[in-house]
Amino acid sequence: MPSNEHVRFIQGNEACVEGALYAGVEFFAGYPITPSSEIMEHLARRLPRRGGKFIQMEDEIASMCAIIGASLTGRKVLTATSGPGFSLMQEALGYAVMAEIPCVIVNVQRGGPSTGLPTQISQGDVNQARWGTHGDHAIIALTASNHQDVFAMTVEAFNMAETYRTPVVLLFDEVVGHMRERMVLPEPGQIPLVERLRTSVPEGVDYHPYLPREDGRLPMSDFGGVHRYNVTGLYHDMWGFPSDNPKVVHGLIRHLVDKIENNVDSIARYKAYYLEDARTVMVSYGATARSALHVVESQRRKGQKFGLLELQTLWPFPYDIVGEACGRAKQVLVVEMNMGHICAEVKRALTNAGNVFLINRLDGVFISPTDIRQALRLIAGRGV
């Protein structure tokens, strides 16, 4: 039994704040936007108490830029937003990909496009998280369906940002963000933390900020330290100086993509429910996975072999894990609140895409177990 002092009854957005503080966030820059504003409000209060910095910037563009600047001084950094703000952040998000700056971006999704449905749920930014910024690149995006997992995934996001020197997107949704539920605060040390890998190159010796080690990682040196180097969003050589040498360009884009795509198994986080003998596998993530799990458990009680694969890592997409989990199923039902972002990936993961069905809602109303059951009847050809 956890002691009462570790039990919280909080919003998902607060669980994210607790996770970020647990991970050691030291700098937050943001701009108010529903349904994510609670994250910045809580950090405005909490960060200065522990010597951290908080700043409300003039827009989301500036917020994203500011956290990159702060990260280069050696801090763990965070920003939080929703759809329209996430759109504005795409330019600098690409910069963080290119310059390999660890940072975490929370997108508490609302309905889109445009201003859309500010206070209602959607999961319509899944592909934006993958491809929102221009050019080829790889990205890590994580999500969660409950507050304990919001906490854990937030810590994971900081860990992965440091491990892979990359921006990590936390793709929550309005229901998880605003819902209140119980969360137990882990003890310090209970979840391992990844701290920044700093160079051991001594002062006076040529330091190559963009020369990967054999394991693909690049030790950093903080701005203000003894190594002075250049950081740029242009293709750059091992010193960080702009280069359009085809060998340098090819080497860098391969490195940026491979460091993520070659580690899909290490980055993949998911939960498997009743998959061993499942004939019908649901694939879901975020708040919608709660309704999916409810249906799976009620079908099991009726003797139906239903299972659920709850994805927590959305990008890089774990094709092998999804293929393994769904390969033997008679049918695969993807439950999500968009027009099939993850459903398309599930189809790509399977040889028989014909038995993959999308169950969704697009009207801002949270998809309920009843909605899913109704869809099951339709798929079975039994009418509504």
Added chain:
Amino acid sequence: MTIRKYLRERFFPHMWCPGCGHGTVLNALVRAIETMGMSRNEIVMVSGIGCSSRITGYVDVHTLHTLHGRALAFATGVKLSKPELNVIVPMGDGDALAIGGNHFIHAARRNIAITALVMNNRIYGMTGGQYSPLSGCDVMAATAPYSTIDPAFDVVALSVAAGATFVARCTTYHVKEMIDILRQAILHEGFSVVEILSQCPTYFGRANKLGDAAEMLRGLKEGTVPVGSEAKQKNPALIERGIFAQQEKPEYCAEYEKIMQRARAGRE
């Protein structure tokens, strides 16, 4: 010769056109830094995109070459995170005041101790000579084949109005003046703006038939006067140079220190 240690000679020759004023700014900037005896490790130079922004690559300090217009936003993150660093932000006119205009006025409003340089050659050089918000009316440019109808910002008045606490203007002709002004701007405890009138013979000069670099420099010599001089009253077309504002006001990072103390005094 001591200024050579501030340069990354490995990356020379630089990429600017012959006659460009930006090399003069680089020269004055490193000389200004040299007179202050600052450690190179304490200086961060942040730039955006454009010809001017390439200046950061050539200086041996911590350098961050960012996105078009966003240099001050990145710089704000650096400065607030580590206020002990000296943060200098060289920008072009379009970079600072078109795409970066919002970041510019908000950085000024906060009075965060960053030195912003506006290297004003009145044109977008890197993209091939399009007009900028500092080109002004009746100027020929690649995107103004029949001349511009867009009035220019007055960088000095804009900066003062937005809250900058050190505001100055100089030119690439008046190099010693520039070194002195840059030095004062970097030492200033607050947001400082230095507009540097610079020449782009390749695009602005050619499109407007202003002659070569030497003739354009003569234009800067003859077209500007020290602030408060009588000549300006007789000829309003003259542009004043010098220091227009220099005042002490609460600096952002220092104020944030107080917030941290106040927060710590409260209950968690």
